[in-house]
Amino acid sequence: MAGLELLYHSVARDVVSPQDALICFIHWELVRAGFKCLGTGDQASTDEKKKELLPTGWNVNQELYTLRYSSANNQKVLLLKAITVDSSLIVNVMNCQSEQVVDLTVNLDDYISSDHLQQYDRVFKKEEELRSHIESTIVSPLVGTKQRAGGGPQKGKKPVHSVPGAQPHTDTNPLFIPPNTPQRQPPWSDPMAPFVSGGDDLDPFSDRRGGMIVDPLRSGVPNSGFDPSSGIPGRLPPGSVPPGARFDPFGPVGPSRSGPDPDHLPPPGYDDLFM
DSSP, X not given: OTTHHHHHHHHGGGOOSHHHHHHHHHHXXXXXXXXXXXXXXXXXXXXXXXXXXXXXXXXXXXXXXXXXXXXXXXSOEEEEEEEEETTEEEEEXXXXXXXXXXXXXXXXXXXXXXXXXXXXXXXXXXXXXXXXXXXXXXXXXHHOSSBOTTSSBOTTOOOOOOOTTOOOOOOOOTTOOOOOOOOOOOOOOOXXXXXXTTHXXXXXXXXXXXXXXXXXXXXXXXXXSOOGGGOBTTTBOTTSXXXXXXXXXXXXXXXXXXXXXXXXXXXXXXXXXXX
């Protein structure tokens, strides 16, 4: 905050309210950003000069402050207006060339000590926090984040020097999380493999076989060589089941499966299960 103390002492006798002290603070932040004050009022005068000091009559109107600023290269002219509303000060700054407007509302009691308006070392509270608010809401949007109006690098940014033969440095974001790409399940190419049931329904584009219907002939245990695509004599003609299709047998399919099925229902009227 070098220079703010000298500025404040130069106008301390004129400071009569908390909003006066806050205007001094904002004024010096604009000066630090490369601007100088041209004077008061909306319109330019013929004898105005760029100054780091506040102009005469800067706080005549305690309800409305109007100040004009210009950058060092005259490419930017700012119009600052501050309105007092209860215990707050509403600050609007407009770039007269681009008509870009930024605003900031400050609760005076949070940052200004009304009981010590004439004492610089006690008038401001939480100076760094106040400076950060002014920097982020007024200075940076109007001046730019890469370079200030004075032509120097922004505070906190280290200049980059090129070294012959050095590889360019690429900044990485430490908070970047790579996208979570789901890994495919390994293909189950063998139809007799375990846990094959449901593979086609879970991932229809994979090489896994088997749907949600459990095929007892493809349950993982090799069968006696029965192929449903060849048909079942007297029950299913050849070619009715496509090769490799899921097939649920509906009756005995070979000599090894002859005999009654214990799951069959008993004949009607047959109630004795022990005979």
